[in-house]
Amino acid sequence: MLADLNEDERALKQGLDAFAEGRLRSHIKPFVDRHEFPVDLVREFAALGYMGAAYDPGHDGGGLGVRGAAVVAETLAAVEPGFAAIYLCNSAPMTAIARFGSDALKRRWLGPLCRGEIIASFGVTETHGGSDVAGVKTRAVADGDDWVLSGSKVFSTNAGTELHGLSTVVAVTDPELGPKGLSTFLVAVGTPGFHVGKANRKIGWRIAPSAELFFDECRVPNSAMIGGRGEGLKQILTTLSLGRILVAAAALGLSRKALALARDYGATRRIGGQPIFAHQGLTFPLADAMTHIHAAELMVRNAAVLADAGRPFRLETSMAKLFASEMAGEIADLAVQVHGGYGVYDEYEVSGLLGEAKVLQIVEGTSEVQRLIIARELAS
Incomplete structure (x- = not known):
C-alpha cells in the first residue's frame, strides 16, 4: 500500500482489513462454492458504512471520494474478488445519483444506499450492444408526467438479490437525436412492469449474481430521471x-x-x-x-x-x-x-x-x- 494514504484512508484500510481478514476470509468459501450471494455478510459490511465510503457525508457517506472507494475495492478483492464486485457494481448507480441526480433523488436514494439498507444494480448493456452504450434500444416514452419504459438489459450485477432495491436504466427518449437522445432513470424494485430474470452461473464473480432486467411498459415519474433529458x-x-x-x-x-x-x-x-x-x-x-x-x-x-x-x-x-x-x-x-x-x-x-x-x-x-x-x- 502506498505511503501517502491520509489519516482517514488509513483508518478506512484498518477497519476494512479487520472485516476482510476476519469475517470475510473465514466465512466466504461456502458461498463461492455454491455461487450464492452472501446476504448476511453484505449486510454486515454495509452496516459498517463501507458502501458509502466515497460519498457526501450529508447523505451518510464517508466523504473519501474515489481514492477511498479504490481502497475498499482493492482490500475486498485481495480476499474475495466477488465481494469486491458486489461493492463496485453497487457504486456505479450510486455514482450516477451522486454526480448527476437532483437533491430530491439524493435524499430519496443516496442515504439508504450509503447506509446499506438496499443495494442497486446498473442497467446499461443490452444483448445486441455489448460495449456500445450508444446502441441502446430500450425506449422511454413520455406520457403526461410519467415515462413508460420498454426493453431489457443484461449483465446487471446485484439484481434479484434480497437486498436489491433499485436499478439505474439508460433508455432512448429522443430516437431522432441518436446518441444524444439517451436519458437515465431510477427504477425501484417492485415497480409494475419491472422484472428481474434468473441469474446465470459465471466463471468469476461467483457470489455476485448478474441477471437480465425486463421493462414491460414500466411507468416511472418524471422525477425519476437523473439529470436532464438527453444527458444519459x-x-x-x-x-x-x-x-x-x-x-x-x-x-x-x-x-x-x-x-x-x-x-x-x-x-x-x-x-x-x-x-x-x-x-x-x-x-x-x-x-x-x-x-x-x-x-x-x-x-x-x-x-x-x-x-x-x-x-x-x-x-x-x-x-x-x-x-x-x-x-x-x-x-x-x-x-x-x-x-x-x-x-x-x-x-x-x-x-x-x-x-x-x-x-x-x-x-x-x-x-x-x-x-x-x-x-x-x-x-x-
Whole structure:
C-alpha cells in the first residue's frame, strides 16, 4: 500500500482489513462454492458504512471520494474478488445519483444506499450492444408526467438479490437525436412492469449474481430521471470511466492475492530435492509480478487523484484498467502454474482466480475498448 494514504484512508484500510481478514476470509468459501450471494455478510459490511465510503457525508457517506472507494475495492478483492464486485457494481448507480441526480433523488436514494439498507444494480448493456452504450434500444416514452419504459438489459450485477432495491436504466427518449437522445432513470424494485430474470452461473464473480432486467411498459415519474433529458450518454460514460478505477483496484487486489498464494505454496514445494523457488524460471516471473503490482498501484492511485481533483481522467483510467486487469490474468496464471497439477483442483483457492481475472478484463469496457480509447488519445 502506498505511503501517502491520509489519516482517514488509513483508518478506512484498518477497519476494512479487520472485516476482510476476519469475517470475510473465514466465512466466504461456502458461498463461492455454491455461487450464492452472501446476504448476511453484505449486510454486515454495509452496516459498517463501507458502501458509502466515497460519498457526501450529508447523505451518510464517508466523504473519501474515489481514492477511498479504490481502497475498499482493492482490500475486498485481495480476499474475495466477488465481494469486491458486489461493492463496485453497487457504486456505479450510486455514482450516477451522486454526480448527476437532483437533491430530491439524493435524499430519496443516496442515504439508504450509503447506509446499506438496499443495494442497486446498473442497467446499461443490452444483448445486441455489448460495449456500445450508444446502441441502446430500450425506449422511454413520455406520457403526461410519467415515462413508460420498454426493453431489457443484461449483465446487471446485484439484481434479484434480497437486498436489491433499485436499478439505474439508460433508455432512448429522443430516437431522432441518436446518441444524444439517451436519458437515465431510477427504477425501484417492485415497480409494475419491472422484472428481474434468473441469474446465470459465471466463471468469476461467483457470489455476485448478474441477471437480465425486463421493462414491460414500466411507468416511472418524471422525477425519476437523473439529470436532464438527453444527458444519459454523458452520464453513463462518466460513470463507466469512474467505475474503471474500481475495476483496476479490484484487479490490483486480485493480483496481490494470486502472488501471495503462489509465494506461500511455492515456499513449501520441492522439485528434485530443491525448493521450487531455487529455480529462476519461477522466481524471476514472481519478481516481475511484484514489480507490475507496484506499477498498477501507482496508476490506480493517479487516476483516483485526478478524478477527485475534478481534472480530466478518462485516459488515465483506461490505462489503469487495461494494465491492471491484464496483469491480474497473467499473475493468476502464474499462481496456478506454481501450484502445478493442484492448481486446477477446486479445493485449492488459486483455481478460481483465472475466471475472476477474466471478468475484470471484460466489465466496464473490454481490454479492446480501453486500447481504442487510448489509441484515439494518441491520434488527437
